[in-house]
Amino acid sequence: MGNNRQPEKKVKPSFGIVNPWPGDMSAESEVLARIKRASDDVGIECVMLSNFGHVLDSNQKQTDEIVDPKILDFVITTHYDSPKTIDSFYYHTLWNPPEIPLNLPDYDSRVTDNYIMNDDYLIYDAGGMSNHLRCMLMNRPRNIDEASMLVASFPESAMLEPDLKDPKMFYCGMNWERVVHNTNRHEGLFKKLDATGSVKFFGPDKNPAWGGIAPWEGYDSYQYPIPFDGFSILKEINECGVVLVLSSDIHRKAGAATNRTYEACAGGAVIISDDNPFMEKYFKDAALFIKYNKLDPEDTYKQIMDKYDWIKANPKDALKLAQRAQEIFREKFSLDKQLTGIFENHEDRVQAVAGDLYALHNEGKVLVTTVLNTLKVSEAKEQLNSIISNIEKQSYSNIVLAVACDQSIYDALYRCYSDSKLTLSIVPMSIYDIKGSKFMTDGQVIREMSKTFEHAYFVNAFSNEIWYQDHITTLVRLLQDKPESGCAYSGRMHEDIYGFRRRDMFGLIEPGVLIEGRSMPCAGQIMLTYEAEYLLPDYFFDFMDGFEHYAYLLMLKQRFDMTPEFTRRMTLVYTNNQPEKQYFGLKTDYQIRVIRDAIKYNMPVNPVVYNQISKNFAGHPVEAFPLVDFPVKQWLKMKYVKFRMHRARIGSKSHEKWNKKFQAEHKKLDEMWRAICT
DSSP, X not given: OTTOOOOOOOSSOEEEEEOSSTTSOOHHHHHHHHHHHHHHHTTOEEEEEOTTSEXXXXXXXEEEEEOOGGGOSEEEEOSTXXXXXXXXXXXXXXXXXXXXXXXXXXXXXXXXXXXXXXSEEEOOOSSHHHHHHHHHTTTSOOOOTTOOOOOSOOOGGGOOOOOOSSOEEEEEOOOTHHHHHSSOTTHHHHHHHHHHTOEEEEOOSSBGGGTTBOTTTTOTTBOOOOOSSSSHHHHHHHHHEEEXXXXXXXXXXXXXXXXXXXXXXHTTOEEEEOOOHHHHHHSTTTSEEOOOOTTOHHHHHHHHHHHHHHHHHOHHHHHHHHHHHHHHIIIIIOHHHHHHHHHHHHHHHHHHHHHHHSOSOSXXXXXXXXXXXXXXXXXXXXXXXXXXXXXXTOSOOOEEEEEEEEHHHHHHHHHHHTTOSSOEEEEEEOOBOTTSOBOSOHHHHHHHHHXXXXXXXXXXXXXXXXXXXXXXXXHHHHHHHOGGGOEEEEEEEEEOTTSOEEEEEXXXXXXXXXXXXXXXXXXXXXXXXXXXXXTSOGGGGGGOSSOHHHHHHHHHHHTSOOOOEEEEEEEEEEESOSOOOOOOSSOHHHHHHHHHHHHGGGSOSOGGGOOGGGGGSTTOOGGGSOGGGSOHHHHHHHHHHHHHHHHSOTTSHHHHHHHHHHHHHHHXXXXXXXXXXX
């Protein structure tokens, strides 16, 4: 795809895999333990990570070390709670039937975004889950037909020989419906099986997180909890010899398998399965099937007992079924096989994503400008080095970097960067007067450089930005596809002083965000076409000193009836680590007032009433309603709770408590606003 930069060749294949809850007992922690062992078995380096890119130790506890993306071929996320936080190619494992994420209160505001910001997906179904993904991607489609596969299975080295000396039926589950609904979806069936003494139930004992409720209380066949180490479950399965693989309705509808399938195979057990389409497709000659009748537990019970009695009466034939299931497991579902397949297919998937999302060609020159607002050479070098680092890693190659500095430090800077491999021009200007006061605005400086250097696209950059390698190419592609929009912008992460990255901006930017002057995009998020750039006259930039990109976003929309386009990509991080830019020409408030002057009579009703909160509520922009109707007290309460949440250390009980409160207050505000709007 044009001159897109190819990934560096590594001595040893390496990938990262994310545990969203480091140190906690969870299904994800078990999956990571299995994948780590499988990767070791096949000679692939596996780096376990937190959501924020911190390396996890062997116990999956978060360390202070942040991974260097350069050592990774890609990153795999195991849950929709994980956003894209580091500059690497991200795969998301498509494991959850649609009803699970669709049921979440923050599905619209967070969950969908986490799905979309991934580069590619690891898919094993042919129905509900992949079609749900296609629905999410409809307005920026991607080819997922040849996607690689990953299921939460086991390495071959963990497999145990089948043993049917004393067969018992194994079932393991959290039984969480007992806590939520005081019953279980298999309640009638399980009670009947419990009375036979032919089944062993495993799962949690009393769970403090569930108020001390024992979900398996009252079952004589309940055994004990199995350690969350990823492998102990296989020993229990092997001793039982038979596994009940019973799917939920949503798994059957989605064509998705329960993890009991892979546990049964690795544990060397005979499978008694319901009529799940996935099971019938892959294990039709390797399992015993029943028709699950949730309206009549007696019917289901009799079918299961018929299969169980057959196993006891025909141990040799039953053993062949278990052995055949293990053959299928080795051929298709072992982690060794799948990890190797992901690496073998990776370059093809990168090219598929490039074809859908990256620049079609690199003929259009991108002008990147930056203004070094300092008279100190050391500060100027620090700022410029940050910009150069971003440019050097871009996969789009046709970039010109134009750097403006004050004449007094030009010679020193020129000597430092005269041998740069980039297309770099350092431009001396009279930015400061003899007293050291700022003489030219950033807007004036940038416009002068724009006139000097030929280009098709324009981006202004700040030194406290980190660009992912696909940042420029995805912006260019959107403007190649929709040149009439004139402007494209990316998503953004925010990195705090401790190195934690959180989603800061991902979605459509409402005009009210800019009017209010808060939570606005960075300059580097935004790319303009040359034609759109010159819709704003030269004299306007006499009054822009760092807010040029805000002016473009508002004026293109409100004055020129153009629609800046969102890339649907997370490709930039905003940090607090660089020295703050010094704007002495005009205060922030003054610049925003000048921008408002330019568009105030092109706005709908009550433009000053716009508020960032408007983008969260069912398409009802705040500007359509009087300010007096807005639930200010509830909004302030939510903002306070959010403040307390961000003050707490991530992963602590305090952070968890305030996060829950924030979700509750956000939901309450949403409901109040919907009531006002309707």
